[in-house]
Amino acid sequence: AQKITQTQPGMFVQEKEAVTLDCTYDTSDPSYGLFWYKQPSSGEMIFLIYQGSYDQQNATEGRYSLNFQKARKSANLVISASQLGDSAMYFCAMRRSYQLTFGKGTKLSVIP
Amino acid sequence: KAGVTQTPRYLIKTRGQQVTLSCSPISGHRSVSWYQQTPGQGLQFLFEYFSETQRNKGNFPGRFSGRQFSNSRSEMNVSTLELGDSALYLCASTGSGIAETQYFGPGTRLLVL
Numbered sequence: 001a002q003k004i005t006q007t008q009p010g011m012f013v014q015e016k017e018a019v020t021l022d023c024t025y026d027t028s029d030p031s032y033g034l035f036w037y038k039q040p041s042s043g044e045m046i047f048l049i050y051q052g053s054y055d056q057q058n059a060t061e062g063r064y065s066l067n068f069q070k071a072r073k074s075a076n077l078v079i080s081a082s083q084l085g086d087s088a089m090y091f092c093a094m095r096r097s098y099q100l101t102f103g104k105g106t107k108l109s110v111i112p
Numbered sequence: 113k114a115g116v117t118q119t120p121r122y123l124i125k126t127r128g129q130q131v132t133l134s135c136s137p138i139s140g141h142r143s144v145s146w147y148q149q150t151p152g153q154g155l156q157f158l159f160e161y162f163s164e165t166q167r168n169k170g171n172f173p174g175r176f177s178g179r180q181f182s183n184s185r186s187e188m189n190v191s192t193l194e195l196g197d198s199a200l201y202l203c204a205s206t207g208s209g210i211a212e213t214q215y216f217g218p219g220t221r222l223l224v225l
Contacts, residue, residue, distance in 0.1 A: 099170070
């Protein structure tokens with residue numbers, strides 16, 4: 001069975017600073033996909049970034065980058081130059097058999 | 113392209129009633145997935161449809177059912193509502209490509225009284 005662990009229930013970051021949100025996963029599948037989503041208070045899940053298990057390079061999308069350490073089974077999200085609009089819940093997820101398994105999420109609060 | 117749309121956005125029902133939620137995927141997407149989000153259980157997978165066929169189902173009772181139409185629009189139905197069914201129900205459509213990214217709609221907030 002797949003499992004996603006996000007150990008930080010809440011995080012604070014100063015505006016314009018970088019922040020790392022932790023995610024570890026457990027799977028026996030050799031091929032898998034890892035995703036990060038942002039969920040503002042409105043409820044919609046917004047796709048941020050994807051990392052495939054065979055990707056050699058860490059994924060990047062604008063201010064988002066993924067620190068992928070396959071041997072450690074970790075896929076941490078790095079947000080650079082935090083903005084007030086980054087305050088939200090962040091979820092790490094793994095895809096298998098047409099479904100996503102999500103972690104419990106991390107609530108990020110950006111302080112002006 | 114328009115995003116995933118879900119209707120209604122908010123719903124209040126009483127125990128024992130049934131409810132139907134609707135989801136229209138992004139144009140061209142043929143796969144639709146449903147998730148339930150509650151404060152206690154987090155995000156849980158309900159089921160996934162592709163070309164009108166259910167390919168995968170989560171661990172939910174038979175009161176939860178779904179279907180997909182030929183135009184890829186999907187509905188989920190919950191019969192005999194219980195208080196614990198109060199949740200945010202999220203629908204996602206899956207894009208093509210190696211990532212098969214799921215793009216979510218705004219969700220339907222269901223309150224069961």
